[in-house]
Amino acid sequence: MRILQLKNITKRFEDYVTIDNLSIDINKGEIYGLVGPYGAGKTTLLGIMAGLIKPDRGEVFFREQNAALVNKEMSYGIGFVPQEIAVYDEFSVYENIKFFASLYGLKGKELNSAVNQTISLLELEDYSKKTPVMLTVGFKRLLNIACSICHKPTLLILDEPTVGIDTQTRNFILQIIRTLNDTGITIVYTSHYIDEIESLCSKIGIIDHGKIIAQGSSEELKSIITDTTTIIIKSSSVDGLDERKLKKINGVIDVQVDMSGCSIKIISSKDVNNLDKIILFFTNNNISIKNIESTVPDLEMVFLTLTGRRLMG
Amino acid sequence: MMKLILSELKKISRDVRPMIMMLVIPILLTITLGTSLKNLFETSIETKENLVLYHIQDQGAYHIQFQNLVSSLKDEGFIFISTNTFEEGLNAVKNGKYNCFVYISSNYSTVEIYENNKEPLKVSFVEEMLRKFLYPLYIGSSWISKGEKSNAPSDLVELVKMPLPKKPSSIDYYSVTMLTMIILYSAATMIFSYSKEKNSKTLYRIFFSPVSRKKLFFAKYFSALIITMMQIVLIISFDMYVMKAFWSEHLNAVFLVLGTYMLMSLSMGSLMFMIFKKESSMWITINIICQASALLSGSYKQINYDYIPFLGQIASWLPQSAVNNALFEIIYKDSYTMLPRAVAVNLILAAVMYWLSAKLFSSKRVIL
DSSP: OEEEEEEEEEEEETTEEEEEEEEEEEETTOEEEEEOOTTSSHHHHHHHHTTSSOOSEEEEEETTEETTTSHHHHHHHEEEEOSSOOOOTTSOHHHHHHHHHHTTTOOHHHHHHHHHHHHHHTTOGGGTTSOGGGSOHHHHHHHHHHHHHTTOOSEEEEESTTTTOOHHHHHHHHHHHHHHHHTTOEEEEEOSOHHHHHHHOSEEEEEETTEEEEEEOHHHHHTTOOSEEEEEEEOSOOTTOOHHHHHTSTTEEEEEEETTTTEEEEEEETTOOOHHHHHHHHHHTTOOOOEEEEEOOOHHHHHHHHHSSOSOO | OHHHHHHHHHHHHHOHHHHHHHHHHHHHHHHHHHHHTGGGGSOOOOOBTTEEEEEESOOGGGHHHHHHHHHHHHHTTOEEEEOSSHHHHHHHHHTTSBSEEEEEOGGGSOEEEEEOSSSHHHHHHHHHHHHHHHHHHHHHSGGGGGTOTTTHHHHSEEEEEOOOOOOOOHHHHHHHHHHHHHHHHTHHHHHHHHHHHHHHTHHHHHHHSSOOHHHHHHHHHHHHHHHHHHHHHHHHHHHHHTSOOOOOSOHHHHHHHHHHHHHHHHHHHHHHHHHOSSHHHHHHHHHHHHHHHHHHTTSSSOOOTTSOHHHHHHHHHSHHHHHHHHHHHHHHHOOOTTHHHHHHHHHHHHHHHHHHHHHHHHSTTTTO
C-alpha cells in the first residue's frame, strides 16, 4: 500500500526550478532513502512531502487521499525531523518533548506516557531535566528526533539527522530508525553519507536538479553501472601525484585520493584497456605501487556516474 | 490555545536578559534625564515674598485703624498693596506671583486670607496680626450682642488655601515619557519572539503540527501583552514607591491609555516581522521609529514647534504624543478630555496592524 505518492510535482522559487516534474511512490513499511548533492532539491521535496510547501504543479496523496483535502490528518500522521536542531533552549529535554507532543492533541496521562516512552526509546533519561545548551551535538540530535516522534506518526521524514555527530551516536540513531521501522513506521531518510543510505534504506532515490534520476534498491542501482570499473591502487606515499594528469589518461572518468591511507581510487571506462598506462604513469612519477585491485561498483560510483558529481565535497 | 500561551509565557520569562533590559532601561533613563535636566523643570515664576495684596470692599469707619496695622506690618517687613478688584488679588495668588491676598468685606464683617501654601509661616504671621487687629473691633461692635461671642475669635479671619496647579518635576515628567518610549520598544519583544523561533527553526516545527497559524499568532500576541503589562506595572510601582514620581489617583485611566498603547506597539512589532525579510532591517527600523517618535513627541525635551510648524503637525499625529498628552492631562489636571483621542488612535492602529500581520502570517510565503 502506498502511504505517500507524489505525482508530477513542480516547484519554482522565482525563476529557479527546484523540483521538476518529479514523481515518487513511498510504500508502507519501507525505508526510502533520498540522496543528492547540495542544491539538488532534497529539502524542498521533503517540505512538499510534509505538506509544508505547496507545489506549483502536481499532486500529493497521503494514504491514497489528496493531501490538499486531508491536510490536518496528514499533520497528525507525519513526523518531520528538520536538518537543523529545532528545539527551545529555554525548555528542558522533557519540556521540549512534552510541548511538541501536546501540539498533536495529546493530554494528561496519555501525554506523559508518550513523553516517557520517547525518552526511554532514545535513552535520554539522564538528560531529561537538562536544557539543550547543556547537551552535546549528538544528544541534541536525539532530542530533535524525539520531538518529532513523540506523537507516534505513521510516516517519519528525516532530513540529514546525523550531520556533525560522532560515529557512536550516528550508529545509535540508525539503530533507532530501524527500531521505529520495525514498529511499522514508514521512513523517508536523506543523508550525505552514502554508506548510511546503503545500509539503512530498502529503496533509494537519487535526486539531481530537481529530478529523480534513478530509483530502486541498492543492488538495482548498482546494476545500472555496467560500463565502468574501479581500480584501487595502494602506495607507500602519494606525494607528487598529479590528479589532473592522471585524469587525462584515456578512459579515466574520476580519481579520488585518500592521502592518509595512501590509496588512489580510479574510476575508468570498462571499454578502454588502460591499466598499463596507469601503471606507467605511477612509475614515471616515482610513486611505488604496493597493491592493485579492481572492485565492483558501489553506490558512490553510481551517484558519480549518474550526476557527474561527487556526493561529499 | 492555553498551552501555547503558557509555553510562550514560560519561554519569555526564562529569557532573563531582554526582561531586565525592558525593566532597567526606562528606570535608568528616568533617573539620568530627571537628574541632569532638572533645571528645565524648575518654576520660573518669581514670587514677591513679603508683599501682601489686599482688597477692602469699603474702608468705612475703621480706615485709620487698618492703616495703622499696615504701617506696623511694614515695620515687620510686610508691604501691603491694594488691588483694584477681588479677582486681581485672587489670580495673583493662584498663579504663584504672590503668596497671600487679604480680602476685607464692608464693615470688616468678613476677613479672608487666600494663600497658596508656598510660605505658610509668613501667612500665619499676617493672619495672627489681622486677628489681633480685628478683636478689639469685634469687642466694641454690635456683633457681641448677637450672641456670637463664644466662637468669635477663631472666626474672625478665614484662611482659604489655594494650592498652586500641579506641575511635573523632572522625575515625574521622565517617568511618564520614558515609560511610553519603552512601551513603543515592546514592538521589539514581538520581533524577538518571532525571529528567535525562526532562527531556531521551531517555528517550522510548529507550522508542521496541526496547530493553526491564527492560534499561534494570537498566542504570541497575547503572551507578549501579558509580559509587557507586568513589566509596566513593575516600572510604575518602582517610579511611585522608590523614585516618588507622581502618577495621581487616576491609575485606571492611566492603565487604559497605556494598555491600548501596548496593543498598538505589539501590533507594530508583528507587522514589522512580517514585512521585513532581514532581521537587521527590522531592528534599524524599530530604533528609528522609537527614537523619532520620542524626540518629536517631546519625550526627551519639550519642543517649541512655532518655527517648524510642519514638524509640529507630524508630532501631533504621533500616537506617542497623543498618549503623553493624555497622561499629563489625567495626572496633572485631573482631566479626561484627551483620553478618548489617545485610546481611539491606539486601538485603530492596533486593529489595522494586527489584521495585516495576521493575514501575512497565515500566508505560507512568509517565514519559510
